[in-house]
Amino acid sequence: MNIRAQVSMMFHLDKCIGCHTCSVACKNIWTDRQGTEYMWWNNVETKPGTGYPTKWEDQDKYKGGWKKDEEKEKIELRSTNKVKGIANLFHQPHLPTIDDYYEPWTYKYSDLFDAPAGDDQPTAKPISLITGDDIDIKAGPNWDDDLGGSPIYASNDPNLGAISEKDRETLFEIDRLVFFYLPRICNHCANPSCVASCPSGAIYKRGEDGIVLVNQNVCRGWRFCVTACPYKKVYYNWKSGKSEKCILCYPRLETGQPPACFHSCVGRIRYLGMLLYDADRIEEIASCDESELVEKQRELILDPFDPKVIAQAEKDGIHASVIESAQKSPVYKFVKEWKLALPLHPEFRTLPMLFYVPPLLPVLGRVENGTYESNSDTFFTSLEQARVPVEYLAKMFSAGNQEIIKDTYRKLISVRLSKRLEEVGDLDEVKVEEAIATAGLTKETCDAIFRLTSLPTLEDRFVIPPSHREYAISMLEDTQQHKGEVGVGFSEKPERGL
Amino acid sequence: MTSNEFMFSVFPYVTIIIALVVTPIRYFVKRFSYSSLSSQFLENKQLFWGSVPWHYGIILILGGHLLGLIIPQSVLAWNGVPWRLYVLEGTGLSLAFLTIFGLIMLMVRRAVQPRIRAVTSVMDVVILLALFVQVFAGIWTAIFYRWGSSWYAAAAAPYLWSIFSFNPNISLVENLPLMVKIHIIDAFFLVSLLPFSRLVHFLSLPLQYIWRSPQVVVWNQSVGAVTNSQIKG
Numbered sequence: 001m002n003i004r005a006q007v008s009m010m011f012h013l014d015k016c017i018g019c020h021t022c023s024v025a026c027k028n029i030w031t032d033r034q035g036t037e038y039m040w041w042n043n044v045e046t047k048p049g050t051g052y053p054t055k056w057e058d059q060d061k062y063k064g065g066w067k068k069d070e071e072k073e074k075i076e077l078r079s080t081n082k083v084k085g086i087a088n089l090f091h092q093p094h095l096p097t098i099d100d101y102y103e104p105w106t107y108k109y110s111d112l113f114d115a116p117a118g119d120d121q122p123t124a125k126p127i128s129l130i131t132g133d134d135i136d137i138k139a140g141p142n143w144d145d146d147l148g149g150s151p152i153y154a155s156n157d158p159n160l161g162a163i164s165e166k167d168r169e170t171l172f173e174i175d176r177l178v179f180f181y182l183p184r185i186c187n188h189c190a191n192p193s194c195v196a197s198c199p200s201g202a203i204y205k206r207g208e209d210g211i212v213l214v215n216q217n218v219c220r221g222w223r224f225c226v227t228a229c230p231y232k233k234v235y236y237n238w239k240s241g242k243s244e245k246c247i248l249c250y251p252r253l254e255t256g257q258p259p260a261c262f263h264s265c266v267g268r269i270r271y272l273g274m275l276l277y278d279a280d281r282i283e284e285i286a287s288c289d290e291s292e293l294v295e296k297q298r299e300l301i302l303d304p305f306d307p308k309v310i311a312q313a314e315k316d317g318i319h320a321s322v323i324e325s326a327q328k329s330p331v332y333k334f335v336k337e338w339k340l341a342l343p344l345h346p347e348f349r350t351l352p353m354l355f356y357v358p359p360l361l362p363v364l365g366r367v368e369n370g371t372y373e374s375n376s377d378t379f380f381t382s383l384e385q386a387r388v389p390v391e392y393l394a395k396m397f398s399a400g401n402q403e404i405i406k407d408t409y410r411k412l413i414s415v416r417l418s419k420r421l422e423e424v425g426d427l428d429e430v431k432v433e434e435a436i437a438t439a440g441l442t443k444e445t446c447d448a449i450f451r452l453t454s455l456p457t458l459e460d461r462f463v464i465p466p467s468h469r470e471y472a473i474s475m476l477e478d479t480q481q482h483k484g485e486v487g488v489g490f491s492e493k494p495e496r497g498l
Numbered sequence: 499m500t501s502n503e504f505m506f507s508v509f510p511y512v513t514i515i516i517a518l519v520v521t522p523i524r525y526f527v528k529r530f531s532y533s534s535l536s537s538q539f540l541e542n543k544q545l546f547w548g549s550v551p552w553h554y555g556i557i558l559i560l561g562g563h564l565l566g567l568i569i570p571q572s573v574l575a576w577n578g579v580p581w582r583l584y585v586l587e588g589t590g591l592s593l594a595f596l597t598i599f600g601l602i603m604l605m606v607r608r609a610v611q612p613r614i615r616a617v618t619s620v621m622d623v624v625i626l627l628a629l630f631v632q633v634f635a636g637i638w639t640a641i642f643y644r645w646g647s648s649w650y651a652a653a654a655a656p657y658l659w660s661i662f663s664f665n666p667n668i669s670l671v672e673n674l675p676l677m678v679k680i681h682i683i684d685a686f687f688l689v690s691l692l693p694f695s696r697l698v699h700f701l702s703l704p705l706q707y708i709w710r711s712p713q714v715v716v717w718n719q720s721v722g723a724v725t726n727s728q729i730k731g
Binding site for chain 2: 085091092096097130131195196198200203205206216236239241242317468469497
């Protein structure tokens with residue numbers, strides 16, 4: 001056993017209102033420079049939809065992630081290997097281009113002031129942020145927000161392949177229309193394919209907290225990471241000639257603040273906390289059968305209360321305060337204890353460390369025979385009446401294993417039934433208790449889930465582990481001396497080479 | 499000092515010194531600037547027809563030049579039999595055509611694609627032109643002054659060795675045709691451009707990828723360096 005700590009994330013999709021505040025917070029801090037305008041380290045997609053970059057989930061097109069060689073029982077990168085990595089240096093066959101994302105633009109506002117007097121109002125023409133030329137805007141990063149242009153966008157969602165033609169039709173029936181939001185950042189995977197693909201070895205996982213970073217001074221712009229990341233969360237800066245990605249706001253984490261997208265989240269859907277996992281089992285677990293991926297990944301995560309785990313963790317250099325932080329982690333509760341949060345597209349086999357509680361189906365009833373039906377029987381949509389087909393969610397969150405989605409939903413529904421019984425009391429108590437028992441929960445667990453879902457404070461949602469930078473600094477110099485030196489940093493500007 | 503003396507016994511040292519001094523300085527002072535500066539992300543299709551023939555062509559051609567420099571006697575011995583000479587010259591010339599085809603495609607792409615023009619620096623234009631002159635002069639030499647591989651081994655290789663041994667022997671090159679002289683001078687010019695242009699990316703050929711493990715983990719502090727008893731105490 002080789003225990004490592006991982007700052008992990010959980011997004012509760014039922015709470016996401018699709019406001020894009022997270023995206024804007026991130027963009028204002030990290031990607032407002034030339035060359036990064038098109039990058040959204042944090043983006044929010046409407047599902048069903050094609051997302052950003054367009055159809056990123058379609059690995060026949062993008063060749064991201066790992067695939068299992070069934071004969072050798074081993075996983076390999078879908079896009080590259082040691083030989084191809086060198087041979088394809090000069091032109092990568094599967095690299096997405098900026099048109100797969102969108103060409104960034106602004107408006108020529110000076111036209112509003114400089115236009116000669118005339119009969120018409122002057123307009124600010126859109127111009128490309130790359131060439132400065134006039135641009136005919138064709139797409140943007142959230143062009144299909146709220147199902148905008150569904151016949152073109154939503155119906156091309158790669159996940160819809162998992163459901164039947166009939167279900168697909170009903171999904172877009174206007175009376176039953178349903179969608180949900182999917183906020184995405186880098187998953188800071190335990191088995192990152194971007195790291196494995198980098199010829200320069202510039203991408204690495206931090207030992208202390210598992211954050212995946214690109215060393216900008218080592219990156220030589222070979223771009224393999226862009227292709228290899230199945231979530232398309234490594235971006236090529238066309239101006240600086242380097243790859244960039246979400247850094248989980250590590251400068252904020254190291255000073256005890258949650259990442260900007262977490263902190264600014266209006267719906268408070270985001271949770272952050274430490275997980276301990278066994279790094280020796282990464283390869284074994286990433287190579288298991290597709291249907292087992294979710295269960296096995298849960299197995300990878302260790303119980304921070306187990307004395308054996310604690311002893312080994314201390315031996316592996318994990319600080320006692322970090323173990324304590326892992327014991328309080330809300331992510332641990334949602335992922336491991338309650339088994340409510342699931343990894344996005346586990347079939348990419350990168351063992352993503354960002355987990356999602358799938359959206360419970362809409363609470364509202366629906367129009368039937370011209371009247372709006374909502375009685376307490378159907379008020380909490382049951383699994384059988386799921387408006388988003390279970391197959392579709394299974395394609396996204398459990399590599400097609402529908403049982404995992406059903407288990408999760410039984411729990412989510414019984415939490416709601418339990419609270420409904422308590423607060424309103426219009427449900428049959430026996431039936432509710434039966435539902436809770438079938439879901440494998442108890443009344444107490446239901447309450448705990450409810451509290452951490454609906455009433456968490458900032459400290460409940462973000463259990464930020466201490467970074468102990470002082471120990472890293474003390475290896476290099478006296479911490480008191482360092483204190484007087486902070487603020488004197490690197491003087492090299494991140495400028496494009498000649 | 500005659501112009502021949504300057505161009506063939508002084509200029510090479512100037513260029514080599516510039517390259518040897520400035521390249522490490524750039525590496526240690528402005529390491530961020532080391533990049534392939536790929537523009538494939540902005541334009542994908544034309545790049546294939548330029549970048550792939552160019553890189554594979556020039557790598558093999560430069561490899562041939564290096565071979566002639568290291569084992570000139572063996573090259574001469576190989577060329578002693580006519581069909582072997584034709585094979586060598588034919589291969590070289592085909593690769594040179596592949597190279598110049600790629601280079602022209604790259605120049606055209608840079609000229610006609612607005613997005614690529616947006617990321618083109620003056621130095622990019624300078625090196626494209628210098629490289630074009632270099633490959634063109636090489637092809638000219640191969641076609642009109644036969645047989646290049648033999649006299650490269652017999653005259654140019656000893657000249658280069660005389661440079662490397664700090665005893666430049668310009669008599670080996672001063673009477674060569676103009677195009678050959680251009681080929682030699684432009685080669686040294688390109689050496690001097692190395693640290694000032696994107697050419698530095700060839701120094702980052704990532705061969706270590708072949709033997710490194712797939713995952714890279716970096717610790718801020720070494721594992722076990724700080725024990726919990728230290729922290730509690």
